[in-house]
Amino acid sequence: MAVVFENDLDRDGRKRATASLMSQFQHAAGLCTIIGSFTFLFALVIGLIR
Structure with missing residues (x-):
């Protein structure tokens, strides 16, 4: 989660x-x-473990 402050006036x-x-x-x-x-990396690791 990011909070963005705009100083562009x-x-x-x-x-x-x-x-x-x-x-x-x-x-x-x-x-x-x-x-x-x-x-993607998590799915790849899970696929390699199984």
Whole structure:
């Protein structure tokens, strides 16, 4: 679980929605990749034990 703080403000002092959204997608993709890798390795080890 990760908490993301965005300091990306435009001229009016508002957050840029697109930058924030892309950042969230990048974090989610990275997290899914890590979880997928561990799941694959775990399944591989279980398969080798049996």
